[in-house]
Amino acid sequence: MEPFRFHLFVCTQQKPEGVPSCPASGAFAVLDALDREIQARGLGSDVQLTTCGCMGLCDEGPMMVVYPAGIWYRRVQPSDVAEIVSTHLRDGKAVERLIWNDAPAMKAMAVEHGEKFRATMAARDRAGTLPDRLDQMIRGYMPSRCILTALELDIFTAAGNGANAEQIGAALHADPRAVAMLLNALVSLGLLSKSGDAYKNTPECARFFVQGSKDNHRNGLLHIANIWHRWSTLTDAVRRGGRVSIDRGGTPEWTQDFIAAMQRNAKDRAPHVVKSLGTSGVRRILDLGGGSGAYSIAFAKASPEIRCEILDTPEVVPLTAEYINQACVSTQVTLRAGDMLCDDFGSGYDLIMLNAICHMFSEQQNQDLFSRARRALAPHGRLAVQDFILNPDKTGPQHAALFSLNMLVATDSGASYSEPEYTRWMKAASFIEVCRIPLPGPSSLIVGQSS
Numbered sequence: 001m002e003p004f005r006f007h008l009f010v011c012t013q014q015k016p017e018g019v020p021s022c023p024a025s026g027a028f029a030v031l032d033a034l035d036r037e038i039q040a041r042g043l044g045s046d047v048q049l050t051t052c053g054c055m056g057l058c059d060e061g062p063m064m065v066v067y068p069a070g071i072w073y074r075r076v077q078p079s080d081v082a083e084i085v086s087t088h089l090r091d092g093k094a095v096e097r098l099i100w101n102d103a104p105a106m107k108a109m110a111v112e113h114g115e116k117f118r119a120t121m122a123a124r125d126r127a128g129t130l131p132d133r134l135d136q137m138i139r140g141y142m143p144s145r146c147i148l149t150a151l152e153l154d155i156f157t158a159a160g161n162g163a164n165a166e167q168i169g170a171a172l173h174a175d176p177r178a179v180a181m182l183l184n185a186l187v188s189l190g191l192l193s194k195s196g197d198a199y200k201n202t203p204e205c206a207r208f209f210v211q212g213s214k215d216n217h218r219n220g221l222l223h224i225a226n227i228w229h230r231w232s233t234l235t236d237a238v239r240r241g242g243r244v245s246i247d248r249g250g251t252p253e254w255t256q257d258f259i260a261a262m263q264r265n266a267k268d269r270a271p272h273v274v275k276s277l278g279t280s281g282v283r284r285i286l287d288l289g290g291g292s293g294a295y296s297i298a299f300a301k302a303s304p305e306i307r308c309e310i311l312d313t314p315e316v317v318p319l320t321a322e323y324i325n326q327a328c329v330s331t332q333v334t335l336r337a338g339d340m341l342c343d344d345f346g347s348g349y350d351l352i353m354l355n356a357i358c359h360m361f362s363e364q365q366n367q368d369l370f371s372r373a374r375r376a377l378a379p380h381g382r383l384a385v386q387d388f389i390l391n392p393d394k395t396g397p398q399h400a401a402l403f404s405l406n407m408l409v410a411t412d413s414g415a416s417y418s419e420p421e422y423t424r425w426m427k428a429a430s431f432i433e434v435c436r437i438p439l440p441g442p443s444s445l446i447v448g449q450s451s
């Protein structure tokens with residue numbers, strides 16, 4: 001049985017640099033073009049497009065196979081895609097010039113490839129060579145560091161639509177030789193293109209990293225660049241059991257980048273949180289550590305009857321005010337500067353939110369927060385915690401386990417916590433009907449109700 005009229009498999013097997021592979025011959029550009037063309041022609045419900053691993057025909061890539069007939073295409077280029085979609089996927093006639101149907105030759109090549117691959121792996125194993133997976137993990141910081149430095153220096157804005165290393169160096173007050181080295185590395189990573197001695201942004205980088213672009217993420221991403229410096233203290237933090245102070249952080253720029261980063265994450269999650277928690281019976285909300293205010297803004301926009309109060313630090317509240325004003329919800333969202341660890345919360349709230357808060361604090365601080373939140377809720381009010389939640393044995397999901405270390409290097413006593421821990425704290429604070437609500441993406445909600 002075939003649920004779709006056609007099922008396409010495009011090989012996207014990554015191989016080490018210099019080794020023939022479908023991605024090295026342009027498989028990802030073909031995949032993108034196929035996806036766009038299939039949607040543009042309204043064939044999305046007839047055609048299933050799937051990536052697959054190596055078929056052993058790497059020298060002839062990019063390879064793709066179309067089922068149910070089992071038509072193999074080789075050396076497919078983006079320029080072939082319109083014809084494949086209109087002739088084959090719409091009209092049902094295979095594109096003859098791209099077909100490879102010399103079964104004996106294909107089989108011989110695939111078998112030889114498999115034998116060579118197994119022989120190479122066996123030789124590497126005998127020689128005690130470090131597996132590629134481990135080697136790549138160890139060097140994984142290099143591409144990350146290149147892009148973070150490019151963001152810090154604002155290289156992408158300086159490169160714009162075309163500039164040479166001297167011009168970019170002069171604009172950034174940086175050494176032209178070193179700038180050229182960084183620019184070439186960025187080209188190797190597919191983040192810039194180079195023609196003659198001029199570098200320019202790829203469409204993707206022009207969209208996401210250049211100042212003035214509508215979808216510019218640079219400000220939010222600079223927080224990750226800031227945190228990178230803290231991660232370089234991880235070894236000492238593990239030895240000492242706590243964060244190591246470094247000569248960074250706490251400046252107005254740092255706080256601005258931090259809140260921009262919070263906004264970058266929260267604005268996409270907020271509608272899902274509103275949908276999951278609902279607005280029925282919700283009139284007064286306390287948003288503890290509201291940051292950019294994204295969650296309060298989303299609730300305010302969901303119902304004109306809702307009133308939110310954001311409590312955040314004195315340094316952050318003026319930044320929050322800007323986001324609230326931009327969103328035109330200042331009649332519904334009020335701000336309070338203070339310290340959630342010791343301030344009185346007030347009373348009568350229908351919902352208290354702790355979005356991305358508990359990971360900053362210790363177990364005791366969270367237990368205290370939950371108890372004080374419980375006392376500030378109206379009858380049947382809810383406490384909603386949103387965070388990266390660990391499995392009971394704390395070894396995953398990977399995002400939450402790595403984020404725990406982010407808290408080790410960045411806070412005095414923060415960590416990622418597990419669902420049993422959150423549930424225990426909720427129950428200790430007399431919350432009832434405690435449940436977990438998964439959200440799209442890496443975070444979940446844990447919700448408890450006051451009786």
Ligand SMILES: C[S@@+](CC[C@H](N)C(=O)[O-])C[C@H]1O[C@@H](n2cnc3c(N)ncnc32)[C@H](O)[C@@H]1O
Nearest residue numbers: 262266289290291312313316339340341355356
């Ligand atoms: C990780 S951010 C989360 C922001 C927001 N809830 C969100 O999810 O986008 C933590 C927020 O808590 C605030 N914060 C940290 N410690 C606080 C404290 N003791 N009292 C009040 N706010 C605090 C920070 O300023 C920041 O805005």
Ligand code: FES
Nearest residue numbers: 011022054055058
């Ligand atoms: S990498 Fe695509 S067939 Fe081998």
